[in-house]
Every structure is written in C-alpha cells, then in structure tokens.
Amino acid sequence: xxxxxxxxxxxxxxxxxxxxxxxxxxxxxxxxxxxxxxxxxxxxxxxxxxxxxxxxxxxxxxxxxxxxxxxxxxxxxxxxxxxxxxxxxxxxxxxxxxxxxxxxxxxxxxxxxxxxxxxxxxxxxxxxxxxxxxxxxxxxxxxxxxxxxxxxxxxxxxxxxxxxxxxxxxxxxxxxxxxxxxxxxxxxxxxxxxxxxxxxxxxxxxxxxxxxxxxxxxxxxxxxxxxxxxxxxxxxxxxxxxxxxxxxxxxxxxxxxxxxxxxxxxxxxxxxxxxxxxxxxxxxxxxxxxxxxxxxxxxxxxxxxxxxxxxxxxxxxxxxxxxxxxxxxxxxxxxxxxxxxxxxxxxxxxxxxxxxxxxxxxxxxxxxxxxxxxxxxxxxxxxxxxxxxxxxxxxxxxxxxxxxxxxxxx
Amino acid sequence: xxxxxxxxxxxxxxxxxxxxxxxxxxxxxxxxxxxxxxxxxxxxxxxxxxxxxxxxxxxxxxxxxxxxxxxxxxxxxxxxxxxxxxxxxxxxxxxxxxxxxxxxxxxxxxxxxxxxxxxxxxxxxxxxxxxxxxxxxxxxxxxxxxxxxxxxxxxxxxxxxxxxxxxxxxxxxxxxxxxxxxxxxxxxxxxxxxxxxxxxxxxxxxxxxxxxxxxxxxxxxxxxxxxxxxxxxxxxxxxxxxxxxxxxxxxxxxxxxxxxxxxxxxxxxxxxxxxxxxxxxxxxxxxxxxxxxxxxxxxxxxxxxxxxxxxxxxxxxxxxxxxxxxxxxxxxxxxxxxxxxxxxxxxxxxxxxxxxxxxxxxxxxxxxxxxxxxxxxxxxxxxxxxxxxxxxxxxxxxxxxxxxxxxxxx
Numbered sequence: 152x153x154x155x156x157x158x159x160x161x162x163x164x165x166x167x168x169x170x171x172x173x174x175x176x177x178x179x180x181x182x183x184x185x186x187x188x189x190x191x192x193x194x195x196x197x198x199x200x201x202x203x204x205x206x207x208x209x210x211x212x213x214x215x216x217x218x219x220x221x222x223x224x225x226x227x228x229x230x231x232x233x234x235x236x237x238x239x240x241x242x243x244x245x246x247x248x249x250x251x252x253x254x255x256x257x258x259x260x261x262x263x264x265x266x267x268x269x270x271x272x273x274x275x276x277x278x279x280x281x282x283x284x285x286x287x288x289x290x291x292x293x294x295x296x297x298x299x300x301x302x303x304x305x306x307x308x309x310x311x312x313x314x315x316x317x318x319x320x321x322x323x324x325x326x327x328x329x330x331x332x333x334x335x336x337x338x339x340x341x342x343x344x345x346x347x348x349x350x351x352x353x354x355x356x357x358x359x360x361x362x363x364x365x366x367x368x369x370x371x372x373x374x375x376x377x378x379x380x381x382x383x384x385x386x387x388x389x390x391x392x393x394x395x396x397x398x399x400x401x402x403x404x405x406x407x408x409x410x411x412x413x414x415x416x417x418x419x420x421x422x423x424x425x426x427x428x429x430x431x432x433x434x435x436x437x438x439x440x441x442x443x444x445x446x447x448x449x450x451x452x453x454x455x456x457x458x459x460x461x462x463x464x465x466x467x468x469x470x471x472x473x474x475x476x477x478x479x480x481x482x483x484x485x486x487x488x489x490x491x492x493x494x495x496x497x498x499x500x501x502x503x504x505x506x507x508x509x510x511x512x513x514x515x516x517x518x519x520x521x522x523x524x525x526x527x528x529x530x531x532x533x534x535x536x537x538x539x540x541x542x543x544x545x546x547x548x549x550x551x552x553x554x555x556x557x558x559x560x561x
Numbered sequence: 562x563x564x565x566x567x568x569x570x571x572x573x574x575x576x577x578x579x580x581x582x583x584x585x586x587x588x589x590x591x592x593x594x595x596x597x598x599x600x601x602x603x604x605x606x607x608x609x610x611x612x613x614x615x616x617x618x619x620x621x622x623x624x625x626x627x628x629x630x631x632x633x634x635x636x637x638x639x640x641x642x643x644x645x646x647x648x649x650x651x652x653x654x655x656x657x658x659x660x661x662x663x664x665x666x667x668x669x670x671x672x673x674x675x676x677x678x679x680x681x682x683x684x685x686x687x688x689x690x691x692x693x694x695x696x697x698x699x700x701x702x703x704x705x706x707x708x709x710x711x712x713x714x715x716x717x718x719x720x721x722x723x724x725x726x727x728x729x730x731x732x733x734x735x736x737x738x739x740x741x742x743x744x745x746x747x748x749x750x751x752x753x754x755x756x757x758x759x760x761x762x763x764x765x766x767x768x769x770x771x772x773x774x775x776x777x778x779x780x781x782x783x784x785x786x787x788x789x790x791x792x793x794x795x796x797x798x799x800x801x802x803x804x805x806x807x808x809x810x811x812x813x814x815x816x817x818x819x820x821x822x823x824x825x826x827x828x829x830x831x832x833x834x835x836x837x838x839x840x841x842x843x844x845x846x847x848x849x850x851x852x853x854x855x856x857x858x859x860x861x862x863x864x865x866x867x868x869x870x871x872x873x874x875x876x877x878x879x880x881x882x883x884x885x886x887x888x889x890x891x892x893x894x895x896x897x898x899x900x901x902x903x904x905x906x907x908x909x910x911x912x913x914x915x916x917x918x919x920x921x922x923x924x925x926x927x928x929x930x931x932x933x934x935x936x937x938x939x940x941x942x943x944x945x946x947x948x949x950x951x952x953x954x955x956x957x958x959x960x961x962x963x964x965x966x967x968x969x970x971x
Contacts, residue, residue: 183593183618190622197630204627208593208618212600217614220607232649236642 152187152297152319155330160294160323161191163334163397166199168292169246170393173200176243181250183208185296188250205240211257215425218261218269226269229276237280246290246393254300255485258425266424267454274527286504286511287385290393295322295488304485325398325477325489338394342383348470349402351561352380355551357543359410360468362495364539366416367432372468372497373410375522377508380404388511398477400492403469405506407522409438411465415497419483419490419533426451427485431532439463440499455499461526467498467506473537473557487531494535495554500526562597562707562729565740570704570733571601573744573807576609578702579656580803583610586653591660593618595706598660615650621667625835628671628679636679639686647690656700656803664710665895668835676834677864684937696914696921697795700803705732705898714895735808735887735899748804752793758880759812761971762790765961767953769820770878772905774949776826777842782878782907783820785932787918790814798921808887810902813879815916817932819848821875825907829893829900829943836861837895841942849873850909865909871936877908877916883947883967897941904945905964910936 152160171177177196181189186208193204218226240247258266284291302314309317323329327337359373382402384392412435420429430446440463445452456463471478471494478493502523504510510518519525541554552560562570581587587606591599596618603614628636650657668676694701712724719727733739737747769783792812794802822845830839840856850873855862866873881888881902888903912933914920920928929935951964962970 183596186593186620186622189620190626193623193626194630197626203631203635204623206620206623208620210596210599210616210618212596213603213614213616216600216603216607220604221613225613230646230649232642232646235645236640239640239642 152323156323156328157187158191158195159330159334160326160328161188161195163326163328163338164188164248164250164292164294165192165195167335167338168294168394168397169248169290170391171196171199171201171246171290172391174202176240176245177201177204177248178240178245179204179206179248179250181206181208181296182252182298183210184298185250185252188296192248192250205245211254215257215261218258218265223265223268226265227272229273234276237277241280241283241289244289247284248291249293250296251293251486251488252296252298252301253422253486254298255304255422255427256425259427261425263426263448263451263454266426266451267458270424271458271527278527281501285501287387290387290391292393292395292397293488294326294397295486297322301485305482321480321482321484322489324480325492327398327476342394345383345400345402348559348561349380349382352402352404352470352553355543355545355561357551358546359544360553361542361544362415362534362539364536366418366534366536367414368416368534368539370413370415370435371411372465373407374468375405375407375507378404379506379508381503381506385505396488396492398489398492400471400475400477401469401496403467403506405502405523406465406468407438408461408464408466408502408524409522411435411438415534417532417534418494418536420447420485421530421532422485422487423451423455423530428452438465455528455530458500458528459526461524462500462528464499464524464526465497466500466502466524466526466529467531469496469498469531470541470554470559471495471535472559473535473539490533491531494533495539495541496531496533496535498529498531500524500528500530562733566733566738567597568601568605569740569744570736570738571598571605573736573738573748574598574658574660574702574704575602575605577745577748578704578804578807579658579700580801581606581609581611581656581700582801584612586650586655587611587614587658588650588655589614589616589658589660591616591618591706592662592708593620594708595660595662598706602658602660615655621664625667625671628668628675633675633678636675637682639683644686647687651690651693651699654699657694658701659703660706661703661896661898662706662708662711663832663896664708664835665714665832665837666835669837671835673836673858673861673864676836676861677868680834681868681937688937691911695911697797700797700801702803702805702807703898704736704807705896707732711895715892731890731892731894732899734890735902737808737886752804755793755810755812758969758971759790759792762812762814762880762963765953765955765971767961768956769954770963771952771954772825772944772949774946776828776944776946777824778826778944778949780823780825780845781821782875783817784878785815785817785917788814789916789918791913791916795915806898806902808899808902810881810885810887811879811906813877813916815912815920815933816875816878817848818871818874818876818912818934819932821845821848825944827942827944828904828946830857830895831940831942832895832897833861833865833940838862848875865938865940868910868938869936871934872910872938874909874934874936875907876910876912876934876936876939877941879906879908879941880951880964880969881905881945882969883945883949900943901941904943905949905951906941906943906945908939908941910934910938910940
C-alpha cells in the first residue's frame with residue numbers, strides 16, 4: 152500500500168470508522184503484520200485528539216503453534232487479568248478498532264473440538280462485555296489489511312508481490328478509498344444511499360421475506376415484530392456517529408428466531424475460527440436448523456451449530472445488491488467482512504438489539520422473549536446470487552418484489 | 562538468520578537461557594520484528610514441555626509515536642490490569658525470556674523529562690515484582706535479535722541487506738551459536754571457564770579494586786563485606802540452572818555503596834531509554850556521584866542520576882577480559898547486552914542480592930543497611946579498555962594484580 156493511500160485508509164478507520172472523540176481512549180486490535188496501518192492510525196488518532204491509543208497485537212502463527220502444542224485446559228483458561236483489562240477499557244469508555252488481516256486457513260487441520268472449547272471459554276468470560284459493542288455504547292469498527300498468505304489464497308495464480316498489490320487494491324476499492332476524493336465525503340454520500348433502502352424497507356414493514364434462487368435456496372425468514380432495517384453509519388448511545396464495518400453495503404434487520412423455515416444453500420465458503428467451511432446448506436423448521444451438510448469441514452459447521460441453542464437459529468438477515476462495488480470486483484476474499492458485502496447473507500447466532508424498536512433498552516431476557524437471538528456467537532454466511540429473488544410479504548398478505556435478478560427493485 | 566541457526570539460537574534461549582521446566586509457563590517479551598525467533602522459541606518451549614507460552618509484543622515505532630503525542634498524565638498511568646497481569650505471571654511461577662531488538666536512537670529528540678517521569682511511574686508500579694528476577698526466584702534470560710535500524714547503526718557503511726546479515730552473524734558469534742557444535746555443550750564449557758575466574762576472585766576476598774587506564778579512569782571501588790563474585794549460569798531458589806544474559810562474559814560482584822571514590826571515564830556510549838549518552842564521565846566521593854559531564858545527551862544522564870538516591874551510586878562491578886570473543890569482534894553494538902560483555906563495566910543503581918552471602922534471604926532494608934544499593938534503576942556502562950590495570954587490595958593491605966593490559970592475569 153503506498154504511503155498516501157495508507158494514510159487515507161488510516162484516516163478512514165480513525166475518523167469515519169470509530170470516529171475517535173477528543174480525549175477518548177482508542178483501543179486497536181491488530182495482527183503484527185498490520186503494523187504500518189497501526190502506526191498511521193495511532194498517529195492520526197492522537198492528532199485528532201485521542202486521549203491515548205492502546206494496541207493489542209495478535210499473531211496467527213503463534214496462535215496456531217499454541218493450538219497445536221498446548222493442552223486443552225491451558226487453551227480454555229482465560230486469566231482474570233484479561234477480563235480486568237477489558238473492564239478497564241470499557242470503564243474508560245474507549246472506542247475499539249479491529250484491524251483484521253486473516254490467514255483463512257490458519258487453523259486448518261487443528262482438532263475442531265479443541266478450537267470450539269477454547270472459543271467457548273473465551274466467549275463466556277467476555278460475554279459480560281458484549282453489550283458494549285452490540286448495544287453501541289461505544290464506537291467500534293473493523294477494517295482489513297492485506298497479508299501475503301491471504302493474498303496468495305485470493306490470487307493463487309499471481310506471484311507474491313502481484314498478489315499482495317492486487318489484494319491491497321481490492322481492499323481499498325471495496326473500502327471506497329482512492330487518491331482523488333476525500334474519504335469522509337465519499338462515505339457520507341454512500342451512507343445516505345444505503346439509508347435510503349433501509350427507510351423503504353422500514354416503510355413496507357414486512358411480516359416475512361421469501362428468498363428463492365437457482366442454487367436451491369427456498370427460505371422464508373419471518374421478521375421480528377417492530378423490526379428496524381439499518382445500514383451504513385451507526386450512532387452510539389451518546390450520539391457519536393461511527394461505521395462499524397468498513398466496507399459495508401448491507402441493509403439488515405432482525406429475524407424472529409421462531410419463524411424461519413425452508414432450505415438455504417450457501418453461495419460462498421465460510422471461514423470460521425480458521426477453518427474454511429465450504430459447499431454447505433441448512434434446513435430450518437420452526438426457526439431452528441434441523442439438518443445440515445457441508446462438502447468441506449462439516450465438523451466445524453456442526454461444532455459451530457452446537458455452540459448453544461441460539462447458534463442453530465438466525466440473528467440477522469442482510470440484503471446486498473448483487474451489483475455492489477464489492478460484488479463487481481468478483482473476488483472471493485475468504486473473509487466475511489468483504490464477502491458478506493458482496494452478497495445477501497444471514498447470521499447464525501446473536502441479534503443486534505438496535506434492529507428492534509426499544510431493543511437497546513431491553514434486557515437480554517426481554518429481547519429473547521420478543522423473539523431475539525441470545526447466542527454466544529454471531530456468524531455471517533453468504534447465500535446471495537445473481538438470480539436471487541426476494542418477495543416481501545406483509546401481514547395482510549400483500550406481496551412486494553424486493554429483489555429481482557439479485558438486485559433491489561424497490 | 563538462516564532457519565537452522567535460528568532454531569539453534571531459539572534452543573539456546575529456551576533451554577540454556579531460561580531453561581523452561583515441564584509444565585512451567587514461559588513468558589516472552591519481544592518486539593514485533595523478532596516474530597520469527599518468537600515462533601521458534603514458542604515451538605521449542607512446548608516441545609520440551611512448557612505448560613504455556615505467553616507473548617507480549619512491543620513496538621518501538623508505536624512507543625515513539627506515543628511519547629511524541631500523548632500527554633504526560635497518560636504516559637505516567639500504569640493501569641491496574643498491567644499490575645494484575647504481572648502478579649498473575651509470577652503467581653504461576655513463570656520464567657521470563659526477553660528478546661531485545663533495539664533501535665538505539667528510537668526516542669532521540671523526545672523530552673527527557675517526559676521519558677523520566679513515565680519510566681519512574683512504571684518502575685514504581687512494578688517494583689513489588691523486582692525481587693522475582695533480582696532474587697532469582699524464577700528463571701529469566703535476555704537474548705537479542707537483529708533489526709534493520711540497529712544493523713544500519715552498527716554497520717553504517719553497508720547496504721541494508723549486508724548490514725542485517727553482519728549483525729545477525731555478530732549476535733550469533735557473540736552468543737556462541739554456530740552450525741557445527743551443540744549450543745548446550747558449548748555453553749557448559751564456557752560457564753565452567755567463567756566460574757573459574759569468579760572462584761579465584763572469591764578466594765582473594767579483596768577489600769577494594771583500583772582501576773586505572775589512559776582514558777583517565779582512576780577509581781577505587783570498595784567491595785561489600787561478604788561479597789560473592791558470580792559469573793555464567795545462575796540458579797533459582799528451587800535449584801534450576803539458567804543463564805540470565807546471552808551472551809555473558811562477565812564476572813561481577815557488589816560494591817559497598819559508601820566506598821567508591823575517584824573518576825571513571827566511560828569507554829563506550831550508553832543507550833538509556835532510547836537516548837545515546839556519549840563521551841561521559843563520573844566523579845565519585847564517599848560512594849556518590851558528585852560531578853558528571855557528557856558530550857552528548859548530558860540531560861538524559863542527569864535525569865538518570867536523579868532517579869533516586871541509589872541512582873547516584875553503584876550496584877555492580879563487572880570484569881571482562883579485553884580479548885573476549887565479543888571484544889574481539891571489535892563492534893560497537895550500541896546495546897548493553899553486548900557492549901557490557903566487551904569491556905569491564907559498572908552499574909549505577911540496584912545491586913543483585915546474590916552477590917553477598919545471605920543476600921537472597923535479606924529484606925531490602927537489611928541489604929541496604931549492609932551497604933547494598935536499593936535503586937529503582939540498574940544501568941550498566943562500559944569503562945574497560947585495552948590498557949586497563951586493576952589492582953586488588955586486601956584488608957591487610959596486600960596488593961594483587963588482577964588485570965594487566967586489559968586482561969585477567971590471575
């Protein structure tokens with residue numbers, strides 16, 4: 152990434168993404184490979200007035216060594232100081248920037264049960280803090296940074312340098328960063344367009360959506376009563392605008408976890424905890440997955456669905472035009488942040504409380520009683536396609552075509 | 562560093578350096594640039610039975626940005642979770658491996674007062690844990706890893722690739738790693754030689770040492786009553802042998818903090834908190850620095866001496882033959898770990914309790930009462946030279962030549 156674009160990208164992450172406020176603590180989670188972006192983000196954050204920047208570096212290679220060699224009890228331990236640290240950051244009302252630079256196959260071949268138990272232990276220990284981001288108490292954002300392994304996975308026929316440059320270019324394009332326009336203005340315009348679709352969907356107030364395509368998907372997703380379609384920028388409880396995902400193209404809302412039925416066939420592979428689950432489909436009845444299969448890593452899929460009750464139902468339904476900028480790049484990124492924005496998707500697991508009226512003020516129990524999903528996980532998977540048809544059905548039976556040939560027609 | 566030598570070096574750090582025990586937690590502190598060595602160390606540690614490996618990555622560039630941009634109050638804050646983390650690691654009886662890969666000028670130009678206050682705050686918060694390493698409760702070790710900035714500082718006339726290779730080669734040579742001999746055997750032999758000199762010095766039981774050379778040093782360093790000369794491998798309270806410094810050539814003991822007088826002229830620059838203090842000398846009277854000057858970064862020297870009472874006196878005196886392997890490389894590393902092993906040195910600040918009989922069982926107050934130094938800092942500086950003469954003087958006035966022309970003659 153050349154220096155000018157790197158700086159512009161960091162500016163996007165810090166000012167449009169988390170929108171760090173004067174005096175606020177910025178916490179950055181990043182793999183060591185993304186250090187150049189980390190440095191730019193830190194510099195810019197201090198320049199716009201951040202009180203401090205705390206960086207936690209991760210290391211995929213080290214994680215893999217640990218999963219290979221350490222005992223299960225060790226992998227499952229979450230030391231109290233890690234919990235205390237998270238409590239400290241939240242007590243400081245920090246904003247949280249995650250820089251992801253994945254190796255999609257990093258945990259390939261590791262015992263899925265080991266990964267599951269370690270992941271569960273961490274999720275449980277940190278569950279008490281989940282509200283901070285899911286309820287938009289503080290700003291949070293995720294951006295991506297290229298690395299060589301990822302680049303070679305996405306562009307296997309190019310040499311390392313070319314592949315890395317191509318991935319960097321794709322990330323910047325998808326994130327709407329270029330050298331001729333100001334990112335803040337670009338994202339402002341983009342957010343207004345996305346919010347236009349969300350408003351229309353809210354005005355329709357559908358009872359359920361019926362998805363159909365030639366891959367075999369024939370799925371009815373009931374929407375929760377008083378649901379809210381959202382998209383683009385978000386706002387914290389304190390009124391600070393931020394963009395949780397960079398890039399983002401989706402408009403999304405909350406399904407009723409009891410009212411999902413039919414078959415959904417994934418249109419892209421899913422990278423979950425370092426395993427690539429491919430060629431999979433799920434069949435729902437009464438809101439719950441009743442059968443599933445996968446051509447690759449079916450056990451990882453099974454373990455994910457077994458996480459808890461909510462992991463077998465949905466927490467989010469998201470609509471993306473098939474001719475979105477990311478979709479038009481026609482690249483499989485092997486990464487949810489991008490691939491979910493190239494295609495309509497669903498999320499297994501936890502819902503976003505902001506997707507229902509009054510949801511941010513509801514307790515977990517109230518949200519659950521209303522039909523929300525209360526899982527430890529939230530995993531997006533893609534099922535959109537160029538021939539996706541979506542029909543919105545109102546409670547009086549009125550049918551409205553929402554998507555034709557993969558695109559919005561409202 | 563080629564893969565074979567990297568693995569051998571990691572084996573040295575993990576098995577000879579910290580000598581991690583079965584089931585023990587290994588904590589590694591390392592800059593992100595040293596990730597390749599970190600990965601090898603982690604892999605080997607698990608293979609020899611470590612219970613777990615916890616890695617804390619540091620980032621010099623980020624530290625500099627923070628020192629440039631963050632406010633003093635922020636820099637001085639040590640969050641409780643960091644203290645809790647250290648307490649957790651010590652409670653687990655971990656061993657601690659530090660990998661250093663310094664940029665000697667990283668904080669050049671930063672306000673020394675800012676650095677001093679931030680460093681003091683951290684030292685104070687962590688003082689409660691200092692005993693763990695200084696009293697050899699757990700094993701600890703420091704090794705070095707090359708980086709480009711450091712390499713260009715050491716070899717300014719070579720291109721980047723050549724400089725980096727030369728530094729890697731010098732580190733391996735100094736650390737006695739090569740591709741034909743087993744490092745464990747090499748270090749075993751080396752430790753026996755060093756311990757031979759320490760035994761002789763203990764048998765002499767000198768009252769004080771008199772240092773003289775043509776640079777202008779004319780210094781008498783009184784040794785503490787019941788002092789112990791140490792060198793080479795160390796042993797924990799629980800009987801585990803480890804090597805705190807890789808490389809190490811020194812035999813060293815504890816001065817009496819009241820009995821130091823005369824002038825000492827440094828023979829190499831000193832990198833302290835990212836500032837290179839050069840061309841400096843100190844004059845002692847009654848054990849205390851009464852005057853000092855430096856050609857470069859005198860203020861950093863002043864701030865260091867001002868840390869506390871003990872920072873103005875000595876805590877260690879160390880003897881190294883001028884024709885040691887490191888000295889023969891004839892390289893200024895701009896790093897204490899190496900440069901201190903190329904030349905006789907002194908340390909301003911805290912003593913090592915193991916350098917006096919019964920010291921490990923003494924309280925801080927008892928050690929202080931006996932003449933030990935109780936400072937927050939321990940900073941080595943070099944004053945050895947090719948013409949260093951050292952005379953040992955016993956309490957009955959007997960004089961013994963210890964060094965002639967820079968080398969041991971006992």
